[in-house]
Amino acid sequence: MKRIRVFAPASIANLGCGFDIMGLALDEVGDILEITLSEGDGLTIKNESGVPLPDDIEQNVITPVVRKFMEMTGNKAQVDVVIQKKIYPGSGIGSSSASSAAAAVGMNALYGEPLSEEDVVICAMEGENLASGGYHADNAAPAVMGGIVLIRGYEPLDIIKLPVPGDFYCSVIHPKLVVSTKEARSILPKKVPLHDAITQWGNVGGLVAGLCSGNIGLVGRSMRDTIAEPYRKDFIPGFDELREKVLATGALAMNIAGSGPSVFSLASRNDIAKKAGQVMNRHFDALGIPYESYVVKVSNKGTRLIA
Amino acid sequence: MKRIRVFAPASIANLGCGFDIMGLALDEVGDILEITLSEGDGLTIKNESGVPLPDDIEQNVITPVVRKFMEMTGNKAQVDVVIQKKIYPGSGIGSSSASSAAAAVGMNALYGEPLSEEDVVICAMEGENLASGGYHADNAAPAVMGGIVLIRGYEPLDIIKLPVPGDFYCSVIHPKLVVSTKEARSILPKKVPLHDAITQWGNVGGLVAGLCSGNIGLVGRSMRDTIAEPYRKDFIPGFDELREKVLATGALAMNIAGSGPSVFSLASRNDIAKKAGQVMNRHFDALGIPYESYVVKVSNKGTRLIA
Numbered sequence: 001m002k003r004i005r006v007f008a009p010a011s012i013a014n015l016g017c018g019f020d021i022m023g024l025a026l027d028e029v030g031d032i033l034e035i036t037l038s039e040g041d042g043l044t045i046k047n048e049s050g051v052p053l054p055d056d057i058e059q060n061v062i063t064p065v066v067r068k069f070m071e072m073t074g075n076k077a078q079v080d081v082v083i084q085k086k087i088y089p090g091s092g093i094g095s096s097s098a099s100s101a102a103a104a105v106g107m108n109a110l111y112g113e114p115l116s117e118e119d120v121v122i123c124a125m126e127g128e129n130l131a132s133g134g135y136h137a138d139n140a141a142p143a144v145m146g147g148i149v150l151i152r153g154y155e156p157l158d159i160i161k162l163p164v165p166g167d168f169y170c171s172v173i174h175p176k177l178v179v180s181t182k183e184a185r186s187i188l189p190k191k192v193p194l195h196d197a198i199t200q201w202g203n204v205g206g207l208v209a210g211l212c213s214g215n216i217g218l219v220g221r222s223m224r225d226t227i228a229e230p231y232r233k234d235f236i237p238g239f240d241e242l243r244e245k246v247l248a249t250g251a252l253a254m255n256i257a258g259s260g261p262s263v264f265s266l267a268s269r270n271d272i273a274k275k276a277g278q279v280m281n282r283h284f285d286a287l288g289i290p291y292e293s294y295v296v297k298v299s300n301k302g303t304r305l306i307a
Numbered sequence: 308m309k310r311i312r313v314f315a316p317a318s319i320a321n322l323g324c325g326f327d328i329m330g331l332a333l334d335e336v337g338d339i340l341e342i343t344l345s346e347g348d349g350l351t352i353k354n355e356s357g358v359p360l361p362d363d364i365e366q367n368v369i370t371p372v373v374r375k376f377m378e379m380t381g382n383k384a385q386v387d388v389v390i391q392k393k394i395y396p397g398s399g400i401g402s403s404s405a406s407s408a409a410a411a412v413g414m415n416a417l418y419g420e421p422l423s424e425e426d427v428v429i430c431a432m433e434g435e436n437l438a439s440g441g442y443h444a445d446n447a448a449p450a451v452m453g454g455i456v457l458i459r460g461y462e463p464l465d466i467i468k469l470p471v472p473g474d475f476y477c478s479v480i481h482p483k484l485v486v487s488t489k490e491a492r493s494i495l496p497k498k499v500p501l502h503d504a505i506t507q508w509g510n511v512g513g514l515v516a517g518l519c520s521g522n523i524g525l526v527g528r529s530m531r532d533t534i535a536e537p538y539r540k541d542f543i544p545g546f547d548e549l550r551e552k553v554l555a556t557g558a559l560a561m562n563i564a565g566s567g568p569s570v571f572s573l574a575s576r577n578d579i580a581k582k583a584g585q586v587m588n589r590h591f592d593a594l595g596i597p598y599e600s601y602v603v604k605v606s607n608k609g610t611r612l613i614a
Contacts, residue, residue: 017508019508021509021512021522064585076368150516151509151528152516152528153506153528160512160516162516190501191498191500191501192499192501192504194496194499197499197507198327202327202457203460204327204508204511205467205514208515208516209457209467209515212515212519219404221459227501
């Protein structure tokens with residue numbers, strides 16, 4: 001019998017312009033999995049968190065991740081998982097990715113790391129597919145690897161870890177509104193105006209150049225989304241006014257986290273991030289919408305074993 | 308009376324994935340302008356090159372550039388331009404941009420550089436607008452500034468000079484096929500599939516990351532165009548087979564230069580660039596299509612005064 005505990009961080013996908021191809025890992029906030037391996041062939045998942053999870057094991061993202069790992073490595077065992085989930089499903093800050101990343105990294109650790117980091121991401125993407133009906137890596141890759149990550153392409157998977165210039169702080173708020181990833185994807189048009197697409201890839205270029213060269217101003221002015229935000233911001237009451245107030249604190253940018261409804265802003269100073277966080281809290285207080293909020297650093301650490 | 312001579316390089320826009328937002332300057336190949344300033348108020352343009360240019364001065368790209376410079380700086384003079392054009396109009400390697408850049412940089416030099424480099428690009432873009440009906444900077448900016456350039460956005464103009472990692476060599480071939488920039492733009496759809504747009508901005512991110520980190524392999528595999536190439540390659544006989552042969556030489560990528568019909572490949576070694584150039588020559592020889600071809604370095608030098 002072998003047992004480990006794994007922490008996997010929350011993550012934010014898209015980063016404004018990088019729809020489906022960029023994401024970053026957050027510090028501190030995340031899910032903890034305890035995984036026990038013993039002789040046999042089976043899987044149990046026990047939810048010890050206050051966060052509700054599906055009773056049907058086939059609907060839990062951990063299940064396809066563990067199966068994919070076993071399939072890729074040719075192993076067989078009794079796997080018992082205890083989950084302490086801190087990230088609410090549907091929050092938009094990589095809830096399914098954190099559990100999937102923890103399962104993938106944990107299984108790989110239990111077997112002595114037979115898989116490369118990229119293959120671990122591929123395992124974790126099975127959980128994403130169950131949660132949102134698509135093999136996305138923009139949460140799974142930063143959750144596994146930490147830092148800010150670019151998914152250059154999917155065929156084959158090409159993950160580029162980008163430099164994080166100095167300290168970056170995220171103010172994240174999760175207003176308790178129900179928006180499923182599937183729903184948030186389905187409202188997007190199948191075709192987009194070429195002009196908007198050009199604006200988007202100009203911004204992606206600017207964001208990557210800003211990160212690589214440590215040009216914080218360029219990072220901020222590049223984090224704009226002309227593609228998904230015009231549709232998705234309608235899920236978030238007062239989105240435009242909120243952004244105006246958040247940017248007035250000196251924050252570099254404010255965007256929808258992943259497919260929402262969480263919203264995040266980025267700042268290069270902790271005091272600005274705190275102010276931006278307060279502005280966000282007051283916004284949803286005034287609307288009478290309950291929320292959870294955090295001010296955390298962008299973390300270069302991804303999923304890791306803990307004591 | 309004051310007189311100067313200016314050299315402006317040819318340039319390649321788009322670089323595969325960076326449609327409308329990226330471009331690079333070539334070494335050696337370019338246009339030379341001699342500009343004479345004297346008392347009065349007027350403009351003459353004399354064409355001393357073998358390259359045909361419109362007789363109507365209102366149709367010459369230099370005219371709106373000079374006017375824009377005078378308007379921006381509040382000056383008035385008799386301007387006499389003698390042009391030695393080396394780049395064929397319609398070649399796709401920044402013919403109009405080179406003349407426009409030379410005029411803008413030359414005027415700015417004659418008046419003691421009252422305009423910033425970015426404002427010089429804005430002047431040069433007037434020539435682009437006359438030539439192709441749009442204010443594009445993806446040839447004009449690299450022609451003025453040299454190197455590899457990202458246009459993050461146009462409102463306001465935000466030009467980012469990217470690092471050129473080591474030596475890059477371009478093999479460029481201009482098959483003598485008539486494709487106007489206007490025509491090449493008009494065949495593009497107004498809307499593009501979201502899936503293809505995502506692929507494109509993943510590649511833009513990869514290309515910028517590759518340039519910034521000196522990852523040549525990443526540069527090569529990012530230089531793919533899912534948006535314009537599927538339409539524009541039909542102008543170039545045997546495009547797909549040509550690319551296969553060019554990539555077999557070890558070249559990093561092969562793409563349409565700007566809106567075509569020129570084609571270019573990129574290599575990190577001169578001998579590979581020469582081989583790729585020979586493959587291109589043989590391809591159009593076999594088709595009986597006349598061409599001009601060059602193997603030149605990517606230049607960090609933009610438009611400059613010459614003796």
